[in-house]
Amino acid sequence: MSGAPFGARLDGAFAAHGHLCVGIDPHPYLLQEWGLGRDAEGARDFGLRVVDAAAGRVGIVKPQVAFFESFGSAGFAALEHVLAAARAAGLLVIGDAKRGDIGSTNDGYAAAWLAEGSPLEVDALTVTAYTGVGALAGLIDTADATGKGVFVLSATSNPEARGLQTATTDAGETVARLVADGVAARNTDRTRLGDHGLVLGATRKLDEYGFTNDAARALSTTPVLAPGFGFQGAAFESIPAVFGQLAPNVVVSVSRSVLALGSASDAGAAGLAEAIERESAALGEVLR
Numbered sequence: 367m368s369g370a371p372f373g374a375r376l377d378g379a380f381a382a383h384g385h386l387c388v389g390i391d392p393h394p395y396l397l398q399e400w401g402l403g404r405d406a407e408g409a410r411d412f413g414l415r416v417v418d419a420a421a422g423r424v425g426i427v428k429p430q431v432a433f434f435e436s437f438g439s440a441g442f443a444a445l446e447h448v449l450a451a452a453r454a455a456g457l458l459v460i461g462d463a464k465r466g467d468i469g470s471t472n473d474g475y476a477a478a479w480l481a482e483g484s485p486l487e488v489d490a491l492t493v494t495a496y497t498g499v500g501a502l503a504g505l506i507d508t509a510d511a512t513g514k515g516v517f518v519l520s521a522t523s524n525p526e527a528r529g530l531q532t533a534t535t536d537a538g539e540t541v542a543r544l545v546a547d548g549v550a551a552r553n554t555d556r557t558r559l560g561d562h563g564l565v566l567g568a569t570r571k572l573d574e575y576g577f578t579n580d581a582a583r584a585l586s587t588t589p590v591l592a593p594g595f596g597f598q599g600a601a602f603e604s605i606p607a608v609f610g611q612l613a614p615n616v617v618v619s620v621s622r623s624v625l626a627l628g629s630a631s632d633a634g635a636a637g638l639a640e641a642i643e644r645e646s647a648a649l650g651e652v653l654r
């Protein structure tokens with residue numbers, strides 16, 4: 367591992383720039399609004415503009431891999447370009463790829479996203495645990511060896527997931543908590559943030575997913591990636607009520623609500639930078 371582990375770097379990003387994470391989601395309609403091609407080149411230019419606007423204003427970006435992947439190999443080349451620019455700008459990069467499979471295949475995902483020097487290298491990767499948190503063991507081992515992190519889907523922001531994620535085990539624990547407990551077990555050697563986190567959407571309170579106060583206390587060193595703000599309806603002001611004692615661990619992810627304010631024109635680029643500054647300041651008021 368070269369440098370500090372992911373959790374310490376995340377803590378550093380929080381201290382230097384606050385908790386806002388800007389999503390890099392080149393939706394086809396945004397490419398059009400920004401005056402860019404609905405192709406891999408457009409996605410690359412979109413990503414580079416977001417990196418420029420984010421650098422120095424926030425500490426974290428989250429490229430949404432799906433929108434690059436939709437352009438095939440050219441899209442992956444575009445993503446590699448954007449990842450390299452984000453790294454060079456000193457931004458922490460959370461690759462939102464939501465990978466997850468049986469253990470032996472997860473090792474392939476680990477080599478692609480979490481190995482030092484890989485073309486798709488990111489600081490942390492979103493993963494799913496539908497095959498069991500245990501199936502992620504090898505991938506998490508790779509992350510530990512390279513100073514990277516993972517964010518495992520636990521209670522997602524979309525309404526369709528609710529029935530599945532609040533289903534309970536024989537022991538009465540929700541699926542969301544079962545995942546959370548498995549991930550938290552990898553963070554026990556830390557006093558502040560560990561390297562392995564959870565995706566907990568901001569659209570519902572944690573207790574609706576079976577996270578009692580005790581369960582939340584057990585997550586005190588677990589980072590939280592929280593999407594669901596802006597377009598999906600959650601407001602920064604709701605963070606204390608939704609996340610309670612976990613609020614200091616939250617990476618607050620915004621994509622469309624700020625990206626809608628960018629465009630290919632100079633005024634648009636300034637608009638995006640201003641929107642990022644404004645959102646970050648507003649969030650700072652809530653999390654101070």
Ligand SMILES: O=c1ccn([C@@H]2O[C@H](COP(=O)(O)O)[C@@H](O)[C@H]2O)c(=O)[nH]1
Nearest residue numbers: 430522523524567593597598620621622
């Ligand atoms: O539970 C989840 C997990 C991931 N996401 C991703 O976050 C962004 C949200 O975009 P907005 O435009 O701010 O709504 C997007 O990339 C999702 O794939 C999520 O929304 N919910």
